[in-house]
Amino acid sequence: QVGRVYDTARVLDFDLESIPSRQDHETVLLVSPQYFDVRYHINPYMGGEVDGTAATEQWETLQEAYEEYASRVLVFDPDEVWASLSTERKTLPPEGLPDMVFCANHGVATPDGDGVVLAAMSNAERVDEPTYFGAWCQENGYRTMSLAPGTRFEGGGDAIWHPGRELLWGGYGIRSDKRAYDEIADRLGVRVVTLELTDENYYHLDVCFAPLDEETVLIQSEAFTDEGLATIHALFETVIDAPVDESTGGLACNLHSVDGERVIMSRGNPKTAALLEAHGYETTAVCTDEFQKAGGSVRCLTLSLGDGSRPGYLNGR
Numbered sequence: 667q668v669g670r671v672y673d674t675a676r677v678l679d680f681d682l683e684s685i686p687s688r689q690d691h692e693t694v695l696l697v698s699p700q701y702f703d704v705r706y707h708i709n710p711y712m713g714g715e716v717d718g719t720a721a722t723e724q725w726e727t728l729q730e731a732y733e734e735y736a737s738r739v740l741v742f743d744p745d746e747v748w749a750s751l752s753t754e755r756k757t758l759p760p761e762g763l764p765d766m767v768f769c770a771n772h773g774v775a776t777p778d779g780d781g782v783v784l785a786a787m788s789n790a791e792r793v794d795e796p797t798y799f800g801a802w803c804q805e806n807g808y809r810t811m812s813l814a815p816g817t818r819f820e821g822g823g824d825a826i827w828h829p830g831r832e833l834l835w836g837g838y839g840i841r842s843d844k845r846a847y848d849e850i851a852d853r854l855g856v857r858v859v860t861l862e863l864t865d866e867n868y869y870h871l872d873v874c875f876a877p878l879d880e881e882t883v884l885i886q887s888e889a890f891t892d893e894g895l896a897t898i899h900a901l902f903e904t905v906i907d908a909p910v911d912e913s914t915g916g917l918a919c920n921l922h923s924v925d926g927e928r929v930i931m932s933r934g935n936p937k938t939a940a941l942l943e944a945h946g947y948e949t950t951a952v953c954t955d956e957f958q959k960a961g962g963s964v965r966c967l968t969l970s971l972g973d974g975s976r977p978g979y980l981n982g983r
């Protein structure tokens with residue numbers, strides 16, 4: 667049943683092995699952090715004074731870690747995109763968008779990796795961000811698709827591909843609407859398994875759910891309903907539960923398993939790191955303290971893309 671949304675383990679009518687395999691997206695996108703700041707509060711973690719110099723250093727260390735592990739790292743500079751926007755598309759300048767650095771929320775790659783489903787942000791403070799990302803995609807050969815007007819969808823923050831399979835996990839209830847996944851399943855012809863989020867501490871799926879490889883996922887079980895947990899257990903052989911204190915205190919689940927073996931995660935989560943190492947993963951911890959003042963860490967700061975090999979496919983260029 668392609669193009670279908672599954673919202674509970676009770677209706678799963680497939681085995682993971684029967685799902686078409688999917689090449690994992692190997693390009694990692696980062697947004698340069700010159701305007702990063704905390705100036706409003708849209709999640710419970712936001713607060714404190716940002717040290718801009720420290721934030722830039724931390725972001726550069728993250729970029730270096732990716733350069734070592736990912737096959738391609740791209741950086742989008744909001745100033746360059748702003749300069750390239752036509753007058754009618756110029757709404758808010760990048761200095762007015764302090765969360766733009768969290769590009770996970772800008773969209774999610776299509777399964778073939780050459781396109782992107784653009785986000786529609788839930789909070790007024792961030793609604794102008796996807797305009798920048800859409801323009802960047804056009805410039806860089808990624809086709810873009812937008813959802814029906816009025817549907818909220820926060821990209822890779824809530825929509826996470828199952829490693830190696832054409833199966834999308836979709837978090838909804840806080841920042842994204844469930845109907846976003848009906849449209850994605852239908853238009854992309856993929857299966858989507860939805861997970862309801864109700865606890866503001868886990869306001870995006872990527873702060874409580876981190877697939878490590880096809881069989882293994884790290885979660886914070888407190889974030890999910892009983893149905894959600896049963897669904898996760900039905901599709902992953904091994905479910906590792908992160909300690910609660912590190913899940914909230916250090917955004918421990920907001921990590922990136924780059925190739926199914928090496929994990930980039932936030933520093934300051936020794937119990938989670940030890941759990942991952944006991945399961946055979948190699949961990950690299952980077953300090954993301956400044957970004958955690960906005961409620962984001964490693965995974966939020968990146969977006970996985972394919973190679974964009976069919977430029978302008980949807981844009982008619």
Ligand code: ARG
Nearest residue numbers: 709768770823870960962966
């Ligand atoms: N301050 C940002 C927000 O609340 C942080 C986004 C973090 N992104 C993520 N994928 N969890 O929207």
